[in-house]
Amino acid sequence: MGPRRTSQRKASRLGTLERRFEFHLREAIRAALEGSHDKAATHSGTALSISRELCAVGPDPACHQPELAAALCNHARYGGTAVETLALLTESAGHYAALAKADPAAYEVPRIDVLTRVAVAAGEAGDTAAAVSLLHEVIRMYLSAPAADAAQRDLGLARARFHLGRCLLQTGATADGLAEIDAGLELAAGAFDRLRVPVGARGWLAAAPRYLQLAAPDWTAAAARAMTMHAAAGRWERAAAAASAAILVSGGLAGLGGERLRTAHEAVRARADAIRARAEYPQRMAAG
Numbered sequence: 001m002g003p004r005r006t007s008q009r010k011a012s013r014l015g016t017l018e019r020r021f022e023f024h025l026r027e028a029i030r031a032a033l034e035g036s037h038d039k040a041a042t043h044s045g046t047a048l049s050i051s052r053e054l055c056a057v058g059p060d061p062a063c064h065q066p067e068l069a070a071a072l073c074n075h076a077r078y079g080g081t082a083v084e085t086l087a088l089l090t091e092s093a094g095h096y097a098a099l100a101k102a103d104p105a106a107y108e109v110p111r112i113d114v115l116t117r118v119a120v121a122a123g124e125a126g127d128t129a130a131a132v133s134l135l136h137e138v139i140r141m142y143l144s145a146p147a148a149d150a151a152q153r154d155l156g157l158a159r160a161r162f163h164l165g166r167c168l169l170q171t172g173a174t175a176d177g178l179a180e181i182d183a184g185l186e187l188a189a190g191a192f193d194r195l196r197v198p199v200g201a202r203g204w205l206a207a208a209p210r211y212l213q214l215a216a217p218d219w220t221a222a223a224a225r226a227m228t229m230h231a232a233a234g235r236w237e238r239a240a241a242a243a244s245a246a247i248l249v250s251g252g253l254a255g256l257g258g259e260r261l262r263t264a265h266e267a268v269r270a271r272a273d274a275i276r277a278r279a280e281y282p283q284r285m286a287a288g
Contacts (some may be wrong), residue, residue: 014058021050021067028074029213030206034258041078048075062098066107069095073114082125089118105148109156112141116160128167135164151191155215158188162222169225178229181222182238185245188219205252220249224268231275240279243272 028043051071054064072092079085096111115138123131138160147153161184168177197208205213223246230239246268254265 014054017050017054017057018067021047021054021071024050025067025071025074026210029210030256032077033213033217033253033256033261035260036258037078044071044075044078047071065095065099069099069110069114073110073117076117076121082121085121086118089114089121093118105146108145109142109147109149109153112138112145113156113159115141116156116163119160120163123163123167123170128170132164132167132171135160135167139164151194152209152211154187154191155211158184158191159215159218160184161187162218165222166225174229178226181226182242184222185219185226185242188215189245199248199252203255205255208252216249216253220246220253220268223249224271227272227275231278236275236279240276243275247272 024043024047028040028047031037031040031043048068048071051064051068055061055068058064069092072088072095076085076088076092079088093111093114096107096114099107100111115134119131119134119138122134139157142153142157142160145153161180165177165180165184168174168180171177192212195209195212197212198204201207205216223242227239227242227246230236230242247265250261250265250268254261
């Protein structure tokens, strides 16, 4: 077999691996959004294995470093123990750090995203203080990060604020926690507007950028939490604004399919509609 034929075969194999990687990572994210944990873990593990193979067989291992970094970060949620999760995230952060050094506009935000995941993992392990401290640092990093895609950076920053707000609420810092969530909702709304996502189309979230898909569950939870808290305090206009966000994003998730997501959306919508109706009541009375 001549050198040309060998080169063609290697290129064909790499192309097949790249397509398989993209398929399994996409399906892992989709299954996770739908709540199919085992299916998501299986696809994620396959994507991670393929990304390692791409780095091993490619002519330049660094060429496929972004795929490996992304696969490691995604698979960390299925790592099992806290030690395994941290090991995957640490490896991912190392790859993103090298990538960001060469191209900060493209990779600094994904690098910081991994640190947000580390903070969330710390919180899930019961160390809320460590999570709060790291999330404060992460937010400072986002604010000064270069970004080729400003919407991606702002959604990353919004997610960090959502998680910081949730952690602060757990510590009893209610006002500060809600303020962080509100700030995150404003950031997410601004990023969403710039993306011009066609929300009228069926299954719009499936066609949205991957970073928006990954943000959707945190965004929905934060909006639902904010609308409930503002409503309880009688801040009806702010509750209504959060309710609209909760309906929008939970509806996008429901459009992916699956009974669990549709049921969750209907529950959010029922509560949100009641809040928006209450917010509009004084205006109707004044107009009448």
